[in-house]
Amino acid sequence: VASRARSARLASLGAANAVATLFVAGATAQAQSPEAYSQIAVRVERVTPVSIGRLAPLYRMAPGVGVAVEVPAEFGSVGVALSRFSYHRRPDGPAPDFTADVRTLAWRSPALRVRRARLTAGGKLADFSMAFADSALVEGLRDERELLVAATVRAEIAVTSRLALSFDVDAGRIMFNNPVDLRTVSAGAVWFSRSPDWLRRFLQ
């Protein structure tokens, strides 16, 4: 358990370092970035938990799926995402299963390009919304929401001009009264398209 905690700490330290490095490097690459709101990226990904922190003795987190939409902004890019995870109780655990819907607002630095790869880093703010499978509670009390803050690093490898593969490493914290660290890796596919004029005008 101690070694797992140490690797989780190292992973988060690594993620934070990577965020800082990519942020600085990405800032110099701003000139190459697409015009603000000129492009739209739709991403589908599978999210795999690496560590669920203090929830580990209570739960096993199953891999989840996520959908995200991103656009280049005045500086870097912004996006919204929706993902869903299931937390299954340990056989002797006191807490019931729950499903978490995570609604995320993300910002990423301008990309650092290395051949066919684009590297970005950024931050995420999310609404971590839980629905407990607890029939003993009245309906309104089965749901609970909490803030999730995360740092994120992404590598995208272009397959065609419109399609890329993406790999994310996220290190976050759910702001419970007993904060829970959450680390995930994701792999997915991204499809790029030019933004329709109405959408570009709308976002500007």
Next chain:
Amino acid sequence: VSSHRELMHLAVALIATVADQTPAQGFDRRVIRRTDLAAMGAARMSDLIELAGATRSSVDGLTFTAALDRLPASGVSSPGMPTLTVLIDGIPIPSTALGQTMLEWLPVAIHEVDSVVVTPGPTTPGSVLAPRGTIAIYRTPARRGPTVNATLRVGDETGDPGPFRYTTESSPNVEKIGPFVDVTAAYGGRRLTADAGYARVNFNAGDSILLARFPAGALTAEHQYSALRSIRGGLAWRGGGDHRAVVSRTTHTGLVFVPPLGREQPVDASSAVVAVSGQVTRRSLTVAYTGNAANLDVNGFRSESPLVVGHERSSLFGSIDVARTLSRWSIAMGASGERQRVRMDTSGRDTSRATGRIHAALALGASTGARVSVGVGASIADNAAVDQHVDVVVPATTATTIHARFVGMQRIPESGAAWADRRVLGVASAEPPSVARFALGAEHRSRLRLAATGTVDRAWNWSVFAEPSPYAGGDPRDRSEVSGTATIVGTTLSAATTDSSRVVVSAFYDWSTIVSASEVMRDALQSTPRQEVRVVVRATPFASVRFAVTMARMSGTRWLSVDPATTLATTPPVERLDLSGEKWMWERRIRVQAVFRNVLNRPERYHPLGAQWNRRTLLTASFTLPRPN
């Protein structure tokens, strides 16, 4: 004939008044602009209290007790003491009841506010006597044609138990903030402007400090989920002068902390206000009038408490002011009258009273040069009272102005709200208090606006509670009151860069110390923070994006009015870092904002009996048609 004509002119001049006798320049006033409100993420009218630099206490974070000066707020001061005055477009609107400053009941929504001018000490705007300062709210003038605005805000406080509620590490649920909904529609014509609005505020007070005071199961969802609903309307027309009228009706259900009792009461209240104002100018003569009729019906419901605060109060206020400018002189005079009525639910007995005030002022000097203004007033209520003020403005250089001001108010009559609160709470009247303030300051305006003001405040016969409110047992109405005297010296420093730059920085610092005070006042004044500092940095890196960082520190307080057997009677210093990000879309028709308050998650409490606030978030989405200018 000539002397008769002069006498006639003099008579006309003597019935003249200026609408606002206080100096036009900033001096010791604070001005809050619409941009400041938006950048800090003001979500409700009560957020103005914080921006106004008021000392404030709140138990639930929804309702506040505020004081603009350095004297103790309601709950430490006894119910008959004056409270702050709120004006909307120059009209005084009743905004205090049972010791609470109820800005949510005002006929204006936060997004309609154009600017707010805060005068922190005693002042006399027109015919109104404001011994504890004013928050003057000015609404944004309606644009030509139809306009619509809809705003939704939702928020949450961090620190919920999550899945740990099923373990030994369980903790209570914390507040849900909102949703807050505001919808306004307006039509601006050439002469006539009309607007109508609806507002809804929901707030779940779930803090463990608060809930632990009630027996298990005593609180229902209706108690914990406070709900306010408000409808309002306004008319303004130009024709033979400028005239306006506002009307609103608000209902408020939930648990309301009553500071003079030191405990919560479940209430179901409805408030209604109709107010008018206007002015007519003919050459050098200006006639201004204001009036309001207000009604508040408070019903207790499902209360475990033996106390009953159920009552109905109503008031009728009217004032007329006349001003005339003769060359470099201006002379002013006015009169106001108010009638109040209270009917207790328990006895059904009606009590009423009438009060009045007359005043006159004389000013010499140009608005841009040296100026002296002197005024006197007399009030007739349960006792006769007088007030006087002297303002001197001297330009030192083209950019720097020196100000000096004295305001004195002797034997201040109870305000309508204080008079009604005393009857409702069954507390006998105290000797009327007196206050005086001397302020000396300098203001420099160039690319940087700098202001420094030193003040001496003195209060006589100020009535405070002599012993703590017995929360656990006993009747808080049995507490005795003691009058005391205090002299407080303070300074306020402020600096701000001009609004035209991409990065705007503003800083505010307020410090005060008690020079002399009777023992009871010295104890009571510990409930007022002695230092407050606030720094705001606002950056607009791109045309449609704005960020704001607010750093604030307020010194801790000690409340001898709170029973130390129940809780620690202190609040820690509040150290807060707030962040805000805004993005406009669709050519500024849509605005979205994310606000993070108390990012460092430091202890944040504004009353010993109150909730402790964690880090919290607030998301805003606002839609305006047509495109804002």
